[in-house]
Amino acid sequence: MSQTTLETPTDLLRFQLRTAMTMEDDSLAALAELEQAAKSPEVKKMFRHHADETKEQIENLRKVFAVLEIPESTAASPSTKGISKQAEGLIARSAPALRDQVTLSAALGNEHYEISAYQSLILATRAQGAADAVALLTDNLDQETHTSEELAKKLEELIG
Ligand SMILES: [Fe+2]
Numbered sequence: 069m070s071q072t073t074l075e076t077p078t079d080l081l082r083f084q085l086r087t088a089m090t091m092e093d094d095s096l097a098a099l100a101e102l103e104q105a106a107k108s109p110e111v112k113k114m115f116r117h118h119a120d121e122t123k124e125q126i127e128n129l130r131k132v133f134a135v136l137e138i139p140e141s142t143a144a145s146p147s148t149k150g151i152s153k154q155a156e157g158l159i160a161r162s163a164p165a166l167r168d169q170v171t172l173s174a175a176l177g178n179e180h181y182e183i184s185a186y187q188s189l190i191l192a193t194r195a196q197g198a199a200d201a202v203a204l205l206t207d208n209l210d211q212e213t214h215t216s217e218e219l220a221k222k223l224e225e226l227i228g
Pocket of ligand 1: 092095122125182212
């Protein structure tokens, strides 16, 4: 298996952007599964709402590729696959009464990973002086941060 060596900060940024595309695709798939596994209509609705936002985030990433004049493509994102796999296992072994808690926790973990990915991407993009790309990525980061706060608040209500 041949792998491209990343030599420059630009190479790294391009690669991280491709990984972020897969991350958001994985998030969209995970949110559908979490919605199905959750019990309360309110929690299901939160996942649906964030799935809609995730579609906007994917559009924003597409625009970032265009602004940076990078051909749009994806790269492997084992981290998000792992978060989903862990959630799947926990859902499978949890009683129905725990499903809202389990799904909210899983979503929270995913959000924090996404937040870290956008923080790195924003710093790298800012270093390149690409203000339009920074603005688009910041929109995504703000949505992820807001979602993580909502999830944490709901989890707190639930656990008491
Ligand atoms: Fe996202």
